[in-house]
Amino acid sequence: MKAILSENNSELPMHRMEQSEIVAVDLFCGVGGLTYGLQSSGISVKLGVDIDPDCAYPIEQNSNATFLEADVASLDAGVINGVFENAKVSLLAGCAPCQPFSTYSRAAKQKHGDAAGENRNKDWRLVEHFATLIERVQPDLVTMENVPPLAQQPVFGLLLEKLQRYWVDWRVVECQAIGLPQTRKRLVLVASRLGPIAIPDFEKPTLTVRSVIGDLPALEAGGQDPNDPLHRASKLSPVNLARIRHSKPGGTWRDWPVDLRSSCHLKDTGATYPSVYGRMQWDAPAPTITTQCFGYGNGRFGHPEQDRAISLREASMLQGFPKDYSFLPDEKSASFDKLGRLIGNAVPVKLGQVIGELFTEHVAKIHLHS
CATH class of the missing domain: 3.40.50.150 (Vaccinia Virus protein VP39)
Structure with a gap:
């Protein structure tokens, strides 16, 4: 100190x-x-x-x-x-x-x-x-x-x-x-x-990911909770959907079959980014929530269990905001980029x-x- x-x-x-x-x-x-x-x-x-x-x-x-x-x-x-x-x-x-x-x-x-x-x-x-x-x-x-x-x-x-x-x-x-x-x-x-x-x-x-977001309704990639416009997850490409299905909580892209790894992962420098395309762990804290936390490929922002990135609501709750906190008057139409920026910068x-x-x-x- x-x-x-x-x-x-x-x-x-x-x-x-x-x-x-x-x-x-x-x-x-x-x-x-x-x-x-x-x-x-x-x-x-x-x-x-x-x-x-x-x-x-x-x-x-x-x-x-x-x-x-x-x-x-x-x-x-x-x-x-x-x-x-x-x-x-x-x-x-x-x-x-x-x-x-x-x-x-x-x-x-x-x-x-x-x-x-x-x-x-x-x-x-x-x-x-x-x-x-x-x-x-x-x-x-x-x-x-x-x-x-x-x-x-x-x-x-x-x-x-x-x-x-x-x-x-x-x-x-x-x-x-x-x-x-x-x-x-x-x-x-x-x-x-x-x-x-x-x-x-x-x-x-220590609070865990499970204790904060474990009771939220399940979503698919690209899905949205009809009762909460902020509880929505970004879409995944077919290759990223295959990748997250092979991802283990707390693991890395090294858990994937070789044919799913990107060219940067096959280089020596790729070894310095083990948390990219990672899943969170239920019984541990989340990583630092950033402005890009809604993207599976932007860090360890994969849901611990469901095949998707965390939702905007889950990100806000991991930032300590209450479940009903309102960020924009029209959250349903707001972009992931805008809401991610507001939540991640908070x-x-x-x-x-x-x-x-x-x-x-x-x-x-x-x-x-x-």
Whole structure:
């Protein structure tokens, strides 16, 4: 675990609070995974901000927050201050998109060279813009989650510099340890102007794929549950249908007959991608849910038992969203690509919940000792 405490923290007065009500603004809110998780812990999220207009419906349909379509890079700090005007405790959350550090982005850099690097630098600045808003707003509490490689980037050091008058703690969290059924790692940062704060060790029981999606109706590849437009699976070509029938839960493409293997699998480099075209295991966590999780060939996204990739609903539930969470007003007609992007880019709900519980307990403790 990494921690920073400002040299000036001892000079900061402990805030006295009659109530522990926390009002939050969620920047880069996406479809509301963090918002929903924070609200489930008792935090009042008043505003969600994102540049993607598709995020308006899920934020306002599933939570009590108002959505603002805006670019955080040009967002006026006065908008946030207006939300916090009567708040006893203010929380600013900012989970900037992490595409600069994704596998796809690294591959793009190798393929396209400097041009890809320039685009990544632009994306990194989203974290810098978040740091600037912290400096201008000075909320009582701050949180950020992102991919672990961010910690090695200069922009992360800049963010920590902006938090010099806060107590700060950060660490890489194994999401299966917080009760999310995924082998997902996220960098989590929390900061407080109210007093010392620390991220605890999480040791919640591991949830399995079976415990989360095991009771959903069976589907065929290309099929859809008539009662749930999101419980639908993508089609499979004849060769991929043959491949998945030879795939074992937790196995690899090496389980297939040789005539079903693609040309890349027959090369030495193919051995470095054992999870491609893989099935999940019933009694283990799922792999990290990505924006392409609906495709059998995009990772270990094959259903543990049925001959298909996981459905969009199964993907959302493995991200921690409740079974009835609504992502778009017309989910039946929405493409797999659009829904996959919204679900795969979401902050897992459980992560938002444990962060919210950490802050509510922190504020209650400050109130108890003030």
